[in-house]
Amino acid sequence: MTHAVSRRSVLAGAGALIVAFRFSGAYAQTETGTGGGPSKHGLPGSLDDNPRIDAWIRIDASGAATILTGKAELGQGLKTALLQVAAEELKLPLDRLSLVTADTARTPNEGYTAASHSMQDSGTAIRNAAAQARELLRDEAARRFGVPASSLQVRDGEVFGADGVRLGYGELVSDQLLSVDAKPISRLTSPADFTVMDRPVPRVDIPAKVNGGAAYVQDLRPEGMLHGRVVRPPSYGATLRDCDVARVERMSGIVKVVRDGNFLGVIAEREWAAVQGMRTLAATTNWIERQELPDEVDLPAALMKLPSRDTTIHDTGNPGGPGILVEGTFSRPYLTHGSIGPSCAVAQFQDGKLTVWTHTQGVFFLRDAIAGMLRMPTENVRCIHAEGAGCYGHNGADDVAADAAMLALAAPGRPVRVQLMREQEHAWDPFGPGMVVKLNAAVGADGAIADWHHEVWSQSHMMRPGPPGTLIAARLKSDAFPPAPPVALAQPEGGGDRNAIPLYAIANCKVISHFLPDMPLRGSSMRSLGGYLNVLSIESVLDELAVRSRQDPVAFRLRHIEDPRARDVIEKAASRFGWTTRAKSSEGTGFGFGFARYKNLEAWCAVAVEIELSRLNGVIRVRRIVAAVDTGQIVNPDGVRNQIEGGILQAMSWTLFERVTFDRTRVTSVDWSAYPIMRFDRVPESVEVHLVDRPGDAFYGVAEAAQGPTGAALANAIRDATGVRFHDLPITSARIKRAIGP
Amino acid sequence: MTTLIVNGERRSIEASPDTPLLYVLRDELGLNGAKYGCGLGQCGACTVIVDGKAVFSCVTPVMVLEGRTVTTLEGIGSQDALGPMQRAFITEQAAQCGYCISGMMMRAHALLSRDPHATDESIRAELQPHLCRCGTHMRILRAIRRAAEEMRPKTADARTER
Numbered sequence: 001m002t003h004a005v006s007r008r009s010v011l012a013g014a015g016a017l018i019v020a021f022r023f024s025g026a027y028a029q030t031e032t033g034t035g036g037g038p039s040k041h042g043l044p045g046s047l048d049d050n051p052r053i054d055a056w057i058r059i060d061a062s063g064a065a066t067i068l069t070g071k072a073e074l075g076q077g078l079k080t081a082l083l084q085v086a087a088e089e090l091k092l093p094l095d096r097l098s099l100v101t102a103d104t105a106r107t108p109n110e111g112y113t114a115a116s117h118s119m120q121d122s123g124t125a126i127r128n129a130a131a132q133a134r135e136l137l138r139d140e141a142a143r144r145f146g147v148p149a150s151s152l153q154v155r156d157g158e159v160f161g162a163d164g165v166r167l168g169y170g171e172l173v174s175d176q177l178l179s180v181d182a183k184p185i186s187r188l189t190s191p192a193d194f195t196v197m198d199r200p201v202p203r204v205d206i207p208a209k210v211n212g213g214a215a216y217v218q219d220l221r222p223e224g225m226l227h228g229r230v231v232r233p234p235s236y237g238a239t240l241r242d243c244d245v246a247r248v249e250r251m252s253g254i255v256k257v258v259r260d261g262n263f264l265g266v267i268a269e270r271e272w273a274a275v276q277g278m279r280t281l282a283a284t285t286n287w288i289e290r291q292e293l294p295d296e297v298d299l300p301a302a303l304m305k306l307p308s309r310d311t312t313i314h315d316t317g318n319p320g321g322p323g324i325l326v327e328g329t330f331s332r333p334y335l336t337h338g339s340i341g342p343s344c345a346v347a348q349f350q351d352g353k354l355t356v357w358t359h360t361q362g363v364f365f366l367r368d369a370i371a372g373m374l375r376m377p378t379e380n381v382r383c384i385h386a387e388g389a390g391c392y393g394h395n396g397a398d399d400v401a402a403d404a405a406m407l408a409l410a411a412p413g414r415p416v417r418v419q420l421m422r423e424q425e426h427a428w429d430p431f432g433p434g435m436v437v438k439l440n441a442a443v444g445a446d447g448a449i450a451d452w453h454h455e456v457w458s459q460s461h462m463m464r465p466g467p468p469g470t471l472i473a474a475r476l477k478s479d480a481f482p483p484a485p486p487v488a489l490a491q492p493e494g495g496g497d498r499n500a501i502p503l504y505a506i507a508n509c510k511v512i513s514h515f516l517p518d519m520p521l522r523g524s525s526m527r528s529l530g531g532y533l534n535v536l537s538i539e540s541v542l543d544e545l546a547v548r549s550r551q552d553p554v555a556f557r558l559r560h561i562e563d564p565r566a567r568d569v570i571e572k573a574a575s576r577f578g579w580t581t582r583a584k585s586s587e588g589t590g591f592g593f594g595f596a597r598y599k600n601l602e603a604w605c606a607v608a609v610e611i612e613l614s615r616l617n618g619v620i621r622v623r624r625i626v627a628a629v630d631t632g633q634i635v636n637p638d639g640v641r642n643q644i645e646g647g648i649l650q651a652m653s654w655t656l657f658e659r660v661t662f663d664r665t666r667v668t669s670v671d672w673s674a675y676p677i678m679r680f681d682r683v684p685e686s687v688e689v690h691l692v693d694r695p696g697d698a699f700y701g702v703a704e705a706a707q708g709p710t711g712a713a714l715a716n717a718i719r720d721a722t723g724v725r726f727h728d729l730p731i732t733s734a735r736i737k738r739a740i741g742p
Numbered sequence: 743m744t745t746l747i748v749n750g751e752r753r754s755i756e757a758s759p760d761t762p763l764l765y766v767l768r769d770e771l772g773l774n775g776a777k778y779g780c781g782l783g784q785c786g787a788c789t790v791i792v793d794g795k796a797v798f799s800c801v802t803p804v805m806v807l808e809g810r811t812v813t814t815l816e817g818i819g820s821q822d823a824l825g826p827m828q829r830a831f832i833t834e835q836a837a838q839c840g841y842c843i844s845g846m847m848m849r850a851h852a853l854l855s856r857d858p859h860a861t862d863e864s865i866r867a868e869l870q871p872h873l874c875r876c877g878t879h880m881r882i883l884r885a886i887r888r889a890a891e892e893m894r895p896k897t898a899d900a901r902t903e904r
Contacts, residue, residue: 075839075876202835209840210828212775212816216841219774227769272757272765340779340787340875341841390839390876422780638835642881646838649877672784672873680869683879 031462031489031525032121033111033365042184045124046070050108053136054178056129057086063157063170064096067126070110071118072102072361072385073205076703077639078118080203084635085123088189088197089130092157092169099204102363102385112362112464114393114525115493116602116701119635123699131186133178140172191633191695198695200638205387217359217386218344218419225346226255227271228407228418229278231264232428233476235289235666236522240264244284248277257281258410261478265407267416278421291664294520300331300436300728303457308514313491314501317508320451323442326544330439330537332729334521334660335432336669338677341389343396344419347408354381354408358401359388362464366398369465370405373474373481381405392650393432394464394524396425402471423670428472431660432526433459433519435496437537443545449560452509456534458496459516460486463524488515489529493599496530499708502538503597504560521662528598528707532651533729535596535708536715543593543716544725553593553716554579563597565604565630568692570595572628573606576690588613590721594712602701603631604692607648607709613721618737620656620718622684625710630692631702640702641689647706648687653678655711657730744804748773749817759805763797764788766804767814775815775844779873786872789845790814794856796849798871815844818851827851830889831882838876846872850886858894862887 030036034049041051050056050070058066067086073079079099087094100106102113110121134154141159142149144167153160160166191198208215233240245257248266253273258265264285266277294302346357354376360366363383371381383401391397404418420428436457444450467484468474474481489495497513546556554574561567574580574593582591590613595606610623629644657676661669669675711729719725724739744755748771757766762781767773767790779787781800788800791813819825824832827847837843846869853860853868860868865886874882 075837075841077838200835202832203837206832206835206837206840207821209837209843210815210831210847211819211821211824212773212814212844213821214774216774218777221772270757270765271769272761275765338875339841340785340839340873341777342779387839389841392875419778422782422784642835642838642878645880646877649879650875653877671782672780673782677873677875679873680866680879683866683883687880 031112031115031493032117033362033466034121043182044128046108046110046121047125047128047182049110050125051181053129053133053180053182055108056126057090057133057178059133059169059173059178061170061173063168064098065090065092067097067099068107069099069122069126070102070108071122072113073387074113074361075387075390076643077203077636078113079205080201081119081635081639082123082126083204084196084199084201085127086130088194089127090134091154094196094201096157104363104367105382109364112365114361116598116703116705119699120701123635127188128186129182131188132182135187136177136180137169137172140177141167198634198637201636203639215387216341217346217357217388218341220346220357220386220417222346222348222415225415225417226267226269226411227274228265228267228404228416229274229421230403230418230424231278231282231285232424232472233262234287237292238262238287238289241286241288243281243286245281247284248281251277251280256410258407260406261476261480263406263473263476265403267407267411289665293662293664295664296662299333299434300329302520303434303436303516306516306518308457308516309488311513311515312510313497313513314509314511320442320508321444323444323450324545324548325440325442326541326548327440328537328541328725328727330437330533330540330727332435332533333658334434334523335526335654335658336426336429336660336675337392337395337432337526338675339389339391339395339425342420342422342425343400344388344417345401345404346415346417347401347404348415349408349412352380354405356381356383356401356405357386358383359386359391359397360401360465361391361394361397365464365466366401369398369468369471369474370402372468373402373471374405374409393526394430396420396429398465398470399428399472402473406473406477426670426675427667428522430463430522430524433461433496433523434521435530435533437533439537439541441541441545443549447549447551449504449506449545450508452502452506454500454502454510454538455512455514456497456500456530457514457516458530459519459523460488461495461523461525461529462487462489486517486519492601494530497534498529498599499531499534499596501600503563503566503600504542504557505562506560521660521667527650528704531596531598531704532654532707532711535594536711539594539596539709539712540715540725543719557593557595566595566597569604569606569628569630572690572692573608573626576628576688577608577626579608582610586612588615588721590717590719592713592715592717592720594709594716596708598701598705603629603705605629605644605705605709607706607713609713609717611714611717611721613718613736615740618733618735618740620733620736622652622682624686624688625684626688626690627706628690628692629702629705630694630700631705632694632697632700634691634693635699637691640691643703644689644706645687647704648710649678649683651707651710652714655714655729655731656682657732659730744808746804746807747809747811749813755804757804760803763790763799763802763804763807763812767799773814773816777841777844779842785842786845786849787842789848789872791848791852794852796852815847818847826892827889830885830892834881834885834888836878836881836885838878842872842874843882846882850889854890854893858890860890
């Protein structure tokens with residue numbers, strides 16, 4: 001969705017829109033679908049894929065700038081951060097900038113907005129492109145003034161000479177000026193001179209969200225719009241035996257019923273009529289279902305029995321000597337993304353061309369998948385990002401876009417808006433996969449970790465579009481596409497084995513990744529992928545080793561970590577929490593600590609928590625959480641805090657409450673009563689986030705950094721309060737009560 | 743045909759009487775504030791104020807609202823003149839995706855309108871029907887406290903009158 005882009009500024013933009021779109025099959029390799037190979041042009045961030053400066057920055061005749069990004073606003077504050085970066089380097093006030101986000105017809109292809117890569121990919125590209133655009137404008141002014149560029153000053157969108165002469169960007173820009181490839185080195189603004197970057201600029205997307213503006217794809221109402229709903233099969237492999245299309249077509253307000261194989265949809269003039277048509281149609285269906293789901297009661301065992309592709313991803317030293325042994329098999333259930341707004345899309349098919357407004361994380365990959373599904377030329381499909389509710393990974397966004405495309409083809413000329421129903425979002429979500437980690441470790445007589453052996457079992461965390469078979473509609477229609485092959489994300493970022501290699505200095509350490517090609521339940525990317533369970537397991541075992549060897553858990557971590565930035569966040573979280581002077585106020589008090597560097601490549605985050613356990617009912621109250629985070633150069637400190645706070649509260653919810661349930665045929669957790677998440681009565685009394693400032697450093701992804709450390713800190717606090725180590729998630733009140741007894 | 747007073751205006755509703763208020767607000771009246779979240783009264787995203795009380799618009803058919811007063815997010819301030827609740831949410835930057843906050847703002851507005859001195863505890867308890875998935879809860883609570891300060895009657899008398 002565009003942000004404050006006037007038509008004029010686009011049409012008057014300097015230079016033709018020529019973008020070097022990336023057509024690569026690389027989506028099997030990295031979580032963003034880009035990069036992963038050797039540098040092509042030696043350029044920073046996504047400039048390496050799209051080197052033209054005017055692919056990112058355009059200046060119109062009024063001197064206003066349009067910034068183009070291939071990344072999308074997901075509620076993480078991306079728009080504001082990118083505008084800050086561009087304003088800083090262009091030396092333009094923020095209100096003279098507008099931003100176009102992911103649109104296959106207008107913006108660079110930056111793959112998926114995923115993996116906490118947006119600032120390092122797009123932020124880096126835009127920062128460098130903006131700095132080089134500023135230099136080109138200054139050089140042009142120097143040429144016109146006939147003076148050396150070094151004698152000129154740039155501020156507020158104007159270039160000033162020593163003798164009072166000045167020229168605005170609008171006067172300096174020409175069609176060709178920015179139509180050049182970026183150079184490897186940019187003259188970036190020094191942090192000491194920042195006026196916009198590193199400031200808590202208010203988010204540009206929030207006003208429309210609080211005043212009833214059209215903030216979401218759900219709010220789009222193009223002229224002549226129809227409403228669609230789909231009927232999903234009751235279970236994954238179900239096939240349609242029969243249904244009564246005619247009965248629904250006779251209903252008032254129904255425009256059309258679409259049946260294509262096992263794909264069913266209704267189109268109506270009004271939204272409520274579409275919902276009623278959907279319900280009536282669903283009631284007339286007969287499906288053939290199969291019992292093909294695993295036994296939920298012992299999911300970990302079922303997962304570990306599946307065929308696996310095994311890779312030793314880390315192997316140092318030898319199996320360690322004697323010591324105090326700690327063993328544990330940790331598991332997490334399937335988790336749902338749980339967007340509060342069920343996924344939605346608007347599609348319009350006109351004159352052989354299809355336009356889809358979607359909250360997908362990857363407009364280009366979705367375009368390819370939809371074009372494939374409909375057997376249309378790719379150039380006839382355009383996907384435009386429009387914000388949805390928070391997705392936290394691959395939710396129903398792509399599926400509903402495909403649904404809308406299917407229905408739009410049945411109603412040519414008119415836009416069709418489709419929103420999933422709550423039970424459809426819940427049942428058909430590409431879940432965060434259920435996982436198992438088996439960890440054995442030992443601490444020697446000297447108090448150091450003597451041995452470490454970590455094995456992780458997981459299906460793919462990367463079943464995003466690209467192949468049409470990733471879309472539900474493509475699997476259901478009569479000319480169905482085969483299921484997409486399982487994608488194993490490679491180290492060092494990893495998938496199920498993300499963060500499985502401990503960052504700690506452990507001489508004897510082996511880590512094995514068991515990739516499960518089977519997918520017992522539909523699964524894909526969910527915030528932090530395998531990082532959450534791997535970190536929770538590592539930090540739980542570390543904690544247990546410290547407790548059993550009578551060492552302080554924080555001191556034990558510091559003893560085993562060399563990375564100075566890791567030490568800094570651990571020490572900062574501990575000192576701000578008052579770790580060394582902590583004192584239990586009752587027998588139910590528990591303290592816990594957790595740390596990780598996300599992917600071992602991105603932001604560093606440490607979390608300390610204090611909880612109070614009610615022995616009566618096993619309920620945990622979180623009194624306070626203190627986090628410290630190092631994300632490199634901070635662009636918007638309030639944005640970083642918001643992301644970390646959100647990550648902490650979401651990870652609390654995963655850890656204490658969440659579990660997808662299913663019988664042998666169907667997913668059964670299809671609403672918020674069957675899939676409870678945290679409500680206000682369990683929200684902590686206080687959450688503090690402390691930032692480590694690293695001016696001049698690169699950007700390190702922060703959005704997922706809190707997930708693992710928070711889960712770990714909570715699990716460790718529960719151990720501290722109960723004396724019991726819980727290995728299976730979620731650690732519900734009922735489980736705690738059962739374990740601690742009366 | 744049902745008649746409602748929506749954000750101060752009398753509106754004749756064409757939709758059939760069994761239509762949930764949410765679909766009337768969004769689809770017939772073109773208002774964005776109330777959101778579809780679950781259709782089951784489990785998440786609070788659709789919350790609006792009816793005659794001073796917070797109501798789940800997704801499970802309330804318009805037939806039971808004849809002649810009643812409905813206030814949506816659009817009715818507690820405008821794009822040009824934001825209300826205190828809206829200003830507070832901006833000041834506290836109390837949103838990530840923001841999809842849930844409209845409903846929370848409406849319930850909080852109803853609470854503070856009848857009890858401007860609501861305690862932190864009662865604000866938390868009041869918000870229990872609402873879900874936020876981004877984990878923005880701490881900011882939402884701060885924003886509501888800020889709005890409460892602004893909405894509170896300023897004279898000392900007002901305090902004693904309650």
